Amino acid sequence: MDVPPLAVDRQSPLPLAVQLADALRAATAGGALQAGDRLPSTRALAATLRVSRTVTAAAYDQLLAEGWVAGRRGAGTFVVAVPAAGPQRARAAGRRPDLGSSIDLRAGQPCLEVLDRAAWRRAWRAAADDAPDGRSDPVGGAVFRTAVMEHLLRHRGLPADPDAVLATAGSTAGIAELARTLPAGARVGVEEPGYRRAAAAMDAAGLVVVPVPVDRDGLVVDAMPADLAAVVVTPAHQYPLGARLSAARRVALVERARAEGLLVVEDDYDGELRYDVAPLPLLAALGPDVVAHLGTASKLLTPTLGVGWLVAPPAVRAAVLDLRSRTGTRPAGAGQRVFAALAAHGDLGRHLRRLRRELADRRRAVIDTVAGAGRQVRGDAAGAHVVVPLGGATEERAVVAAAAGCGVTVGGLAEHHAGRPTVAGVVIGYAGPSRIELDRALRVVGEVLRRA
Secondary structure (H helix, E strand, O other): OOOOOOOOOOOOOOOHHHHHHHHHHHHHHHOOOOOOOEEOOHHHHHHHHOOOHHHHHHHHHHHHHHOOEEEEOOOEEEEOOOOOOOHHHHHOOOOOOOOOOOEEOOOOOOOHHHOOHHHHHHHHHHHOOOOOOOOOOOOOOHHHHHHHHHHHHHHOOOOOOHHHEEEEOOHHHHHHHHHHOOOOOOEEEEEEOOOHHHHHHHHHOOOEEEEEEEEOOEEOHHHOOOOOOEEEEOOOOOOOOOOOOOHHHHHHHHHHHHHHOOEEEEEOOOOOOEOOOOOOOOHHHHOOOOEEEEEEOOOOOOOOOOOEEEEOOHHHHHHHHHHHHHHOOOOOHHHHHHHHHHHHOOHHHHHHHHHHHHHHHHHHHHHHHHHHOOOOOEOOOEOOEEEEEOOOHHHHHHHHHHHHHOOEEOEEHHHHOOOOOOOOEEEEEOOOOOHHHHHHHHHHHHHHHHHO
16 A cells, blocks of 8 residues: 655654654554555665665564564565554544654745755855955945846846945845835835735835735736835746736836836846746846846845845935945845855856756656646746645635645745735745655645645
8 A cells, every 4th residue: 555654854863764663653543554554565665765675674673573563474564553542643643644844845945955065165165265344335245246247147137237236135125125215105016916025024114015916927017006106026936826927017017117106126036947938038127227126045045145136226226225324234244255155166057057957857746746636837937836726715725734734834825915815726835845855745745635
């Protein structure tokens, strides 16, 4: 029979064989394995879990010694008894077995598994070669801004003068800074469904948040009211639905911004990650006079660096610098130095190539799993997450809860709405877990979607 998902943690001090025996014991106590069920061979289970056959054989030997399983010559190993449920197992009775520590498939995490640790250490050593700063720079280090300029030109097609680049603490921090430069009480458009932290940053700055609907072509420009001071968009890969803002709407948005004097905040949080066709021109390339472009290293590398960048019209840039001068806000320098060192030695480019290959492969695995469950995904072949549309809010809650009950965390579209949800589904991020964890979690997701 197919055994339930079994977790083994290679970072745990507990031997893998002991972990596996515990997991099989828990599966019988929870009801997923019952007396009479035939277990897979030690060789087959070892291949499934990607462990040594010695591990599975030792786990079976332990269960044989305890009397929970028995071997039948020529037939295999069978469950013959069910362990008594302790307090925790009793509470879990009737539920599907847990995977151990939860595997997080929520969107927004970087893929640390492809990060070259040797290059990472080399960049930190190079960053430490320069003397410590006597005072922080409100603009950002010159070397960092030059590295960003080259990155934007090569990977995003945006020509930018290093003097037009400001260092930030990330795209969300950049949104928060831009929000504080707008007049209190100003109305700002945000995508619906969209990035709730952007809306929260606007709200915290005393602005009035106005939801603007999105569809399969991205932000519905014609649905924007006429009295906005700014609008925040994710045109390369709409968050969370995954659409790419169409060329016609990009032109229309820039034209409206010029005609109405509004600021377009382009959150390019994962624009470097595209797997099918060349990206459309950035809004900042179409309207450098009305667009503030934000990027971040958090999704490409790691939030450890805590760095991002802002390319904005001169007046907007001056307003941000004035805010930093009045509040003492300064972008941290260490992350800037490391990013610049990675770029200088070519490691950043090599990392991006590895990252695209790995995430494209992971995306195919997710799509195959979803298709095997009779479902489809929504969104372009880009980024590090997909959306699986569902029939309604009830089904969405059921899928999220069922996955959580099996140790897999997925997000629902309801949490990305400011008001009443207009579309239901689950958001599956595939960058954060290790590949082994992702494969294990996808088995659960596929089963949950089939049962929904």
